[in-house]
Amino acid sequence: MPEVKIREANQVIRQAEQLDYEDEWFELQPVEKKLVGYSLGLGIALLIVFIFIFEVF
Template identity: 75%
Template sequence: MANTGVSAPIRPAAREEAIPEQEWFDLQPIEKKLCGYSFGLGVALLVVFIVIFEVLH
């Protein structure tokens, strides 16, 4: 089928229309805890890898 250059208007998804006024909300305590654990694990692994590959090399 040939493209005639005419396209249908792009309509936002239904979920985008239903976004409440307040788009941001506070994290739940478990989410804060998981973020802390993830950050801590990332920093710890960074230190471990630096020690392994730079200091012990």
């Protein structure tokens, strides 16, 4: 009998963990995608500009 209760408790814990994991990740909104793109683009552009300005290579 106690083993059954332990299994049920473990099953409930696994279900709760799965729900938490599903809530952890969500799709980015369009404005967030644009901000990520702009940030990456600006970072790469500045990297190239600084390489040419300071003649690193």
